Amino acid sequence: MNWGSLSEFLAMGGYGLYVWGSYGVVLVLMVAEPLLARHRYRQALGQVGQSIEQGD
Amino acid sequence: MSRSIRLFTFAAPSRFFALSGFLLPWLWLAAIGFALAGLYMGFFVAPTDATQGDSYRIIFVHVPAAWMSMVLYLVMAGWAVFGWAANARLASMVARALAPTGAMFTFLALWTGALWGKPTWGTWWVWDARLTSELILLFLYLGYMALVESIDDVRRADHAGALLALVGAINVPIIYFSVKWWNTLHQGATISMTAAPKMAATMLNAMLLMTIAFWAYSFAVVFMRTRAIVLERERQAQWVIDLAAREAKEVK
Numbered sequence: 295m296n297w298g299s300l301s302e303f304l305a306m307g308g309y310g311l312y313v314w315g316s317y318g319v320v321l322v323l324m325v326a327e328p329l330l331a332r333h334r335y336r337q338a339l340g341q342v343g344q345s346i347e348q349g350d
Numbered sequence: 351m352s353r354s355i356r357l358f359t360f361a362a363p364s365r366f367f368a369l370s371g372f373l374l375p376w377l378w379l380a381a382i383g384f385a386l387a388g389l390y391m392g393f394f395v396a397p398t399d400a401t402q403g404d405s406y407r408i409i410f411v412h413v414p415a416a417w418m419s420m421v422l423y424l425v426m427a428g429w430a431v432f433g434w435a436a437n438a439r440l441a442s443m444v445a446r447a448l449a450p451t452g453a454m455f456t457f458l459a460l461w462t463g464a465l466w467g468k469p470t471w472g473t474w475w476v477w478d479a480r481l482t483s484e485l486i487l488l489f490l491y492l493g494y495m496a497l498v499e500s501i502d503d504v505r506r507a508d509h510a511g512a513l514l515a516l517v518g519a520i521n522v523p524i525i526y527f528s529v530k531w532w533n534t535l536h537q538g539a540t541i542s543m544t545a546a547p548k549m550a551a552t553m554l555n556a557m558l559l560m561t562i563a564f565w566a567y568s569f570a571v572v573f574m575r576t577r578a579i580v581l582e583r584e585r586q587a588q589w590v591i592d593l594a595a596r597e598a599k600e601v602k
């Protein structure tokens with residue numbers, strides 16, 4: 295175990311800004327991308343459904 | 351004649367659809383599981399580095415992201431060219447689905463590299479060979495995406511994109527060997543095929559766990575996007591119409 299307390303963990307030995315700035319952006323993008331892909335999938339599925347209802 | 355061709359061409363995307371649908375939950379499980387294991391190892395097991403302090407912990411996302419950015423480009427170019435040469439539509443769709451994920455990992459490699467460079471080199475950015483060639487990789491991804499979206503005829507767009515992806519592939523070995531060919535501020539390869547790893551075993555293991563997680567993530571998100579592209583392009587196919595009807599029933 296490297297950290298005595300939560301604040302020590304967050305401080306990252308004085309490099310907190312750099313470490314959490316890296317991990318934060320990685321997390322945001324790697325959560326956003328699958329959500330966008332799911333949105334696109336559902337939209338495409340909905341459009342197929344619409345064209346069935348219109349009878350073409 | 352037309353019937354047999356249609357059966358043949360639609361068979362591949364529909365089979366891909368079934369297989370990827372089965373694999374997706376397992377891929378997400380693997381991505382999250384390996385990421386949690388890698389983060390635990392990287393933050394709680396791996397010790398503080400003697401020279402770089404805790405800033406080195408950026409390596410656990412920086413190196414896997416940089417690897418994925420290069421691997422995904424080669425995979426994208428490979429499928430794009432195969433889709434062009436063999437007239438395989440699904441391959442071209444996979445190539446398109448790979449581009450945003452590759453671009454995202456390229457951006458993350460640059461972003462985490464800047465945040466690592468500031469405390470260790472004293473600068474966010476230098477125009478050295480490794481950083482500059484990685485930036486060019488980002489432009490190649492964005493150029494590929496812009497090109498295929500700007501041509502209305504999808505197959506012509508696929509072909510043009512394949513040509514761009516193929517020519518741009520020369521950049522990947524340049525990135526990889528840049529730290530050998532030129533004097534760069536960037537350090538040499540972290541993992542070498544021919545020499546024993548220079549880093550502590552726990553650090554290496556954390557990085558490899560994160561790499562497996564990023565691989566699983568890439569498969570999962572690229573499958574999701576390919577499925578969307580298949581629906582967008584094959585909406586006239588009977589199996590797509592049947593699928594949409596089934597899904598609509600489940601929602602109701």
